[in-house]
Amino acid sequence: MVIAVVAVFVIGYAFIAFEHKVHINKAASALAAGIIAWTIYVLWVPDKHLVQEALTAHFEGVAEILFFLLGAMTIVELIDAHGGFDVITNRIQTRSKRTLLWIIGITAFLLSSVLDNLTTTIVMVSLVRKLLSDRDDRLVFAGIIIIATNAGGAWTPIGDVTTTMLWIGGNITTLATIKHLFLPSLACLFVPLIVISPSIRGKVARIERGAAQVTAGKNVVFFLGIGALLFVPVFKSITHLPPFLGMLLGLSVLWITTEIMHRGKEHEHRTKLSVGRALQKIDSASVLFFLGILLCIAALDAVGVLERTAVFLNTTVKNEAMIVVLIGVISAVVDNVPLVAAAMGMYPLSAHPADSAFWQFLAYCAGTGGSMLIIGSAAGVAAMGMEKIDFLWYLKRISLLALLGYAAGIAVFLGERALFPSFF
Numbered sequence: 416m417v418i419a420v421v422a423v424f425v426i427g428y429a430f431i432a433f434e435h436k437v438h439i440n441k442a443a444s445a446l447a448a449g450i451i452a453w454t455i456y457v458l459w460v461p462d463k464h465l466v467q468e469a470l471t472a473h474f475e476g477v478a479e480i481l482f483f484l485l486g487a488m489t490i491v492e493l494i495d496a497h498g499g500f501d502v503i504t505n506r507i508q509t510r511s512k513r514t515l516l517w518i519i520g521i522t523a524f525l526l527s528s529v530l531d532n533l534t535t536t537i538v539m540v541s542l543v544r545k546l547l548s549d550r551d552d553r554l555v556f557a558g559i560i561i562i563a564t565n566a567g568g569a570w571t572p573i574g575d576v577t578t579t580m581l582w583i584g585g586n587i588t589t590l591a592t593i594k595h596l597f598l599p600s601l602a603c604l605f606v607p608l609i610v611i612s613p614s615i616r617g618k619v620a621r622i623e624r625g626a627a628q629v630t631a632g633k634n635v636v637f638f639l640g641i642g643a644l645l646f647v648p649v650f651k652s653i654t655h656l657p658p659f660l661g662m663l664l665g666l667s668v669l670w671i672t673t674e675i676m677h678r679g680k681e682h683e684h685r686t687k688l689s690v691g692r693a694l695q696k697i698d699s700a701s702v703l704f705f706l707g708i709l710l711c712i713a714a715l716d717a718v719g720v721l722e723r724t725a726v727f728l729n730t731t732v733k734n735e736a737m738i739v740v741l742i743g744v745i746s747a748v749v750d751n752v753p754l755v756a757a758a759m760g761m762y763p764l765s766a767h768p769a770d771s772a773f774w775q776f777l778a779y780c781a782g783t784g785g786s787m788l789i790i791g792s793a794a795g796v797a798a799m800g801m802e803k804i805d806f807l808w809y810l811k812r813i814s815l816l817a818l819l820g821y822a823a824g825i826a827v828f829l830g831e832r833a834l835f836p837s838f839f
Contacts, residue, residue, distance in 0.1 A: 416459035420718050423452045424711055428748075431790065432806040441799075441806075442700040445707025452714035466717075473713035476752075479659045480533075481706060484797065485697070486662035487534045490640045490669060491541045492693035497673075499637030500545045512552065513615040517608060519543060519556055520563045524604050527567035528574045531658075534644055535564045536794040540801050547619060550802075555615070557798045558813035559607065562786045562820055564794045566603040569782030570596035573648040576793075577755045577781040581774055584759055591770040596779050598831065603783050603824035607816035632676050639669055666690070701800020708796060716753040725757035739776045740825060743784025747791035751781040772832055779828060786817035 427448025431441045457466040494500060509515050519539060527535035539560045547553050568574030572582035572589050581587045643665025650661030670690045677685045686692055715721055724745065728738045742754050758777060767773040785792030789799050789809040798804060 416455060417718050417720060419455050419459075420452045420714055421720060423448050423455065424715060427451075427707075427711060428790075432810075435805055435807075440700060442704035442707060445704050445711065447707070449707040449710025449714065452711055453717075456714060456718055469717045470713075473710075473717060477706065477709040477713060479657050480709060480793070481702060483659035483662050484533065484537075484702060484705060486659065486666045487537050487644065488697045488702075489690060489693050490643055490662075490666055491537050492696050493669060493673065493688075493690060494637055494640040495541060495545075496688050496693060496696075497633045497636040499633045499640065500542055502634060502637045503542060504545045507546065510618045512617050512619055513612050515546065515619055516556060516559060516612070516615055520559045520604055520608050523560045523563035524567035524601070527564040528571045529648065530644055531573065531648070532564035532568035532575055532792065532794040533797055534647070534662075535567070536560055536797045537801070538641075538644070539564070540798055553802060554804055554808065555611070555812065557802050557804060558809060558816070559611070561789070561792065561795045561798050561813070562607050562817050563604050565783050565786045565792050566600045566820065566824070568794075569603075569779050570600040573651070575778075575782040577751050578778045580752065580755055581759070581778055585764065585769055586759065586767075586774040587778055588770055592775065592778060595770075595772075595775040595831070596828070599779050599824035599828040600783070602827040603779075603820040605820075606823040607820040610819060611816055632673075635676070636669070636673065639672060640665075643669055698800055701797070704800055705793075705796055708790060712749055712753070715749060721749060721753040722757045725754060725761060729761055735773060736776065736829070739773070739780050742777065743780030743821065744787070746781055746784040747787035751785055751792075755781050776828060779824060780821075783821055783824060787814050787821065789813075 427444050430437055430439060430444035430448075434441045434444070453466075453470060457463055460466050507515065507518065509518065519542075523535055523539045526538070530538075540557055543553055543556045543560070547556065565575070569578060570593055572578050572587065572592055578587065578592065582589070582592070643662075646665050647658050647661040650656070650664065651658050654661075673688060673690065677688050712721075725742070728741055732738050732741065739758075742751075742758060746754055755777065762773065785795065789795040789804060789806055795809075799806075799809075
């Protein structure tokens with residue numbers, strides 16, 4: 416049964432990777448793989464109720480991510496409909512693609528530390544769409560955004576779901592994480608930027624803005640929308656409720672505000688600026704792709720593949736640092752959350768106290784390793800759906816950069832530990 420589920424995952428993964436060869440939408444492949452995997456599981460196990468309970472437990476997390484994604488994408492589309500991104504794009508005056516790449520990368524890195532990598536990716540990819548007309552340029556920028564948001568999310572407890580897990584579990588604390596992981600995360604971004612910069616030449620070919628661009632209320636919608644996104648980690652810290660509720664609360668406030676703002680206008684104009692229209696513009700296929708991927712990973716977790724992988728690493732690889740590095744590499748293929756959860760179960764706090772080098776290293780590797788493949792992180796999956804990025808294109812153009820950044824961050828972390836042992 417386990418072999419069959421793994422085979423379904425591998426086949427589905429291959430169909431996603433070769434989407435443009437087989438001419439089947441990756442969302443269809445991901446959904447089929449996820450549902451078939453669970454079907455094999457339920458048909459194989461005599462206790463159907465046990466499988467249903469496992470699916471319900473996993474789907475709770477899946478639904479939270481999907482509603483979070485839906486809320487964030489709707490807020491971004493609403494800001495876009497009002498021309499709100501002009502507030503930023505009008506202030507970016509550089510005409511150099513290379514300079515713009517650095518600006519976008521550093522902005523994504525910093526923003527993801529206070530938001531999270533998924534939300535930041537949605538915002539930054541939408542912003543790049545307003546700045547660049549050439550799709551090839553946008554794809555390169557999207558690749559750097561994925562690396563930047565994953566690196567930026569690794570050095571704060573609220574920037575990535577894995578660091579949040581370790582934070583809630585008492586394995587890491589806020590100040591220690593920032594102190595230990597800021598420089599490694601910065602190296603994870605800067606090395607890819609330095610490597611790719613010589614190949615980025617020319618001037619920015621900006622998108623021409625038509626005369627009909629909406630201007631009324633754009634500042635209000637922009638700042639209220641960004642405020643709603645920034646409110647999510649605050650909401651989570653105060654209420655301890657899931658982040659998707661904070662995202663939907665922010666969306667509801669923005670929804671009410673725009674309804675009041677445009678209620679006296681003509682029906683056609685009001686409809687163009689409504690949340691209903693924003694929901695229509697969201698790429699539903701990318702949301703379904705996300706659902707399929709998450710269901711597939713959940714099936715692997717439910718049948719014990721991910722836990723067995725972690726146990727295998729623990730018993731085969733004796734060096735704990737190497738185990739953590741490999742967990743980061745594996746997270747480029749499967750979700751890092753169950754891998755980190757398994758590691759937390761295998762290594763109690765009595766063996767590795769809070770804020771020890773082991774937990775900090777795990778936070779970095781699990782948070783940034785997913786950048787090496789486009790479906791290795793929530794940020795990558797979101798960008799893949801928004802810009803229709805081909806799996807093989809990313810593998811050829813971005814994966815090596817992400818690997819170099821991942822290795823550079825590891826080198827910086829281990830260098831810090833060797834040079835300043837009292838630092839940890």
